[in-house]
Amino acid sequence: MGKQRDDIVIRTAVSHDLKSIVKLTENEFRNASMDAKIEDMLGGTPWIEIKAAVLKTELEKNPDGCFVAVLEGEIVGYITTIIVSVASRGVIANIAVSSKLQGRGIGRKLIGMALEHFKKLGLHQAKIETLASNQVGQHLYPSLGFREVERQVHYIMPLSEKKKES
Numbered sequence: 361m362g363k364q365r366d367d368i369v370i371r372t373a374v375s376h377d378l379k380s381i382v383k384l385t386e387n388e389f390r391n392a393s394m395d396a397k398i399e400d401m402l403g404g405t406p407w408i409e410i411k412a413a414v415l416k417t418e419l420e421k422n423p424d425g426c427f428v429a430v431l432e433g434e435i436v437g438y439i440t441t442i443i444v445s446v447a448s449r450g451v452i453a454n455i456a457v458s459s460k461l462q463g464r465g466i467g468r469k470l471i472g473m474a475l476e477h478f479k480k481l482g483l484h485q486a487k488i489e490t491l492a493s494n495q496v497g498q499h500l501y502p503s504l505g506f507r508e509v510e511r512q513v514h515y516i517m518p519l520s521e522k523k524k525e526s
């Protein structure tokens with residue numbers, strides 16, 4: 361595995377990037393998505409539709425805190441953040457890197473950009489969540505200084521009898 365490639369540029373995201381960000385998410389994020397697991401259990405709105413709506417809101421509400429990694433004009437990674445002002449906390453909401461370029465330091469660099477952004481805003485804390493099944497997250501985030509707080513159990517139940525179609 362090489363280090364990060366010099367020809368990768370990281371820049372602030374713009375609303376026009378949404379389509380590429382959603383495509384990258386669809387390709388890379390399924391295993392990291394709670395909504396994908398719920399969809400597998402119960403059906404309902406496809407996880408990527410839910411994630412696309414969330415990403416759109418994040419880009420609209422906090423464009424200065426969202427970054428994309430670009431290689432030869434193609435978006436190969438992104439990070440989105442939100443600010444919880446009352447807690448003086450920046451939250452890394454979503455991050456993904458194209459599987460063909462994972463393991464080269466792009467994720468680490470994107471998180472570094474988000475943390476710099478939080479510091480420039482004078483925030484006191486940074487937060488990120490990951491699933492217990494996400495081995496990369498549980499290696500990467502502590503290696504950047506994040507400390508585990510707690511593990512949370514998520515429950516879901518349908519409110520109608522409609523069964524998931526197989």
Ligand SMILES: CC(C)(COP(=O)(O)OP(=O)(O)OC[C@H]1O[C@@H](n2cnc3c(N)ncnc32)[C@H](O)[C@@H]1OP(=O)(O)O)[C@@H](O)C(=O)NCCC(=O)NCCS
Pocket residue numbers: 388389392455456457458461462463464465466467468469489490491494495496497499500503
């Ligand atoms: C998480 C993600 C963004 C990281 O991006 P990346 O560019 O590969 O990250 P980096 O190359 O900066 O670092 C990855 C680190 O994880 C390590 N790693 C890779 N696979 C691993 C595994 N199976 N178990 C543990 N660590 C692993 C790498 O060795 C590297 O650590 P190092 O820098 O100490 O060597 C990327 O894996 C991804 O898009 N995953 C799918 C979506 C996702 O899970 N998003 C996060 C949701 S919380």
